[in-house]
Amino acid sequence: MASRKKTIPTILNADELLDKAFGRSVKISKQGEDRLDGKRRTTVARIASSGDILHGTLVKYVKAFPSMEKREEFLMELLDTVVGLDKLKKSLSAMSWASARCAYLSREYARRAKASQSADQLERTKREYFGRTSSIIEQIRADIDFVAKAREAFKKIPALEMHLPTMVVAGCPNVGKSQLVEKISTARPKIAPYPFTTQGISVGHFQSGYRRLQVIDTPGLLDREFEERNAIERQAVLALKYLADVIVFVIDPSETSGYTMQEQMNLLESTKKAFPGVTMIEVENKSDLKRTRSKRLKISALNNEGMEELMSLVIEELSKSPKWSDETQLSPKP
Ligand SMILES: Nc1nc2c(ncn2[C@@H]2O[C@H](COP(=O)(O)OP(=O)(O)OP(=O)(O)O)[C@@H](O)[C@H]2O)c(=O)[nH]1
Ligand SMILES: [Mg+2]
Structure with missing residues (x-):
């Protein structure tokens, strides 16, 4: 990183x-x-x-x-x-x-x-x-x-670039946020089968054509008021507030994360309320373990299932960001 x-x-x-x-x-x-x-x-x-x-x-x-x-x-x-x-x-x-x-x-x-x-x-x-x-x-x-x-x-504190169109990955602990970030970007976050693996925010990049885009992996957010959050959780909230052009909210319907669907839905609702202007893409991860009948996009960050579809949705959203038109962010041609 x-x-x-x-x-x-x-x-x-x-x-x-x-x-x-x-x-x-x-x-x-x-x-x-x-x-x-x-x-x-x-x-x-x-x-x-x-x-x-x-x-x-x-x-x-x-x-x-x-x-x-x-x-x-x-x-x-x-x-x-x-x-x-x-x-x-x-x-x-x-x-x-x-x-x-x-x-x-x-x-x-x-x-x-x-x-x-x-x-x-x-x-x-x-x-x-x-x-x-x-x-x-x-x-x-x-x-x-x-x-x-x-x-x-x-x-x-990672070198965040304020001018890059940015996708922020959020969700409860242990649902597979880091796994997702690792699959789609240059970031190499730690992935482990227990909650609170990610400490503080970490940043990676991915490309769309010659355009550099930023992705931020956040620590698992809990459904608590800002004042009650610890320093690590607050970093994630700040990243969302200042940088997010799109939030990918990861849900784990298999509940192997240790968080029930109800707990995850509560966090989803409070995150939506806290960032009203930001587009949120809800995805259900770990589809290799459990698929629901919901309309949400199903992915498996582990097996790459549904990832291309997710990323085209993300890029479509990012292209609406005012930061997208900034030509300075184009990578030099290889
Ligand atoms: N079966 C399955 N396991 C997955 C999938 N995605 C992630 N995992 C597993 O879920 C566990 C947690 O993954 P992480 O990416 O570390 O989860 P996180 O949301 O970043 O967790 P924190 O950083 O602790 O908040 C790991 O053991 C992953 O291998 C998936 O699509 N399918
Ligand atoms: Mg993590």
């Missing part, structure tokens, strides 16, 4: 950050007119260098996150669901604050070191600088850890 570009660098924790800054600067050594002068120049250079490293590294972390005020509403809402935007903002601004403090302390103590008149005074200045800087980093230890966690979560 394609994932978001790894633009956010690995985030060092507080100890690693201090090690990096002070470990590197300790290698610096300067000559002077006499011993004291040499020591003084070395100390000034070490203070400046460690300050630069701390400031530079923290600024890099903060800048690497997509700006919270920026346009991508969907991405922001997804990030909010996954990590919590308020907390992320708070931690990033703590990092900004610390980077400025480190820069200030480094300037201030380099100045003091320069003015030091004895080896003793120089040593005290150095210690004080180290102590104050370390305590700044210590203060943001939890923020650094949180940002590192957010980065991991952010990396797992």
Whole structure:
């Protein structure tokens, strides 16, 4: 599965950050007119260098996150669901604050070191600088850890393309959504005979002529209010809300999924209500196990039965999407 570009660098924790800054600067050594002068120049250079490293590294972390005020509403809402935007903002601004403090302390103590008149005074200045800087980093230890966690979560958000006509597959857990997605697209979701196999949304592509189309596999949705859903289920709801041009709702009449027809119909109704503008194609999967007399399209994602018919229905619906006319989405000719 394609994932978001790894633009956010690995985030060092507080100890690693201090090690990096002070470990590197300790290698610096300067000559002077006499011993004291040499020591003084070395100390000034070490203070400046460690300050630069701390400031530079923290600024890099903060800048690497997509700006919270920026346009991508969907991405922001997804990030909010996954990590919590308020907390992320708070931690990033703590990092900004610390980077400025480190820069200030480094300037201030380099100045003091320069003015030091004895080896003793120089040593005290150095210690004080180290102590104050370390305590700044210590203060943001939890923020650094949180940002590192957010980065991991952010990396797992698949690279969704907002401009592609998109089919979203929904339904109760274990009904065969991932099996269907796997058969028709480039996505390779995990398929297993138990509910809640799919964690978070995953994305794949398929072609119609030269046109690239997007399919999103979602975790099994349960018939619950948005507020009651967990973070994983909310991702699926958000994908439906922002991206779906057509929803393929998978039903398992064999009930081998562990969900009764009644439970599945309840979810179908609530999904219809929640996304009133979106066309919904209802399919009955696992037709190799059970076929009902309903008018719904019967498929077997496992045996490919009915799949061509389903996909032509899907493509017909997608071709009505305003995104379909966007020529930029055409794949280059092979
Ligand atoms: N007999 C039969 N089994 C199927 C068919 N489609 C899927 N399955 C099986 O049903 C089980 C669940 O399939 P998944 O594709 O993982 O189901 P899912 O809806 O993605 O489940 P979650 O990700 O847990 O929500 C697997 O053991 C599949 O092999 C089918 O057409 N016929
Ligand atoms: Mg699945």
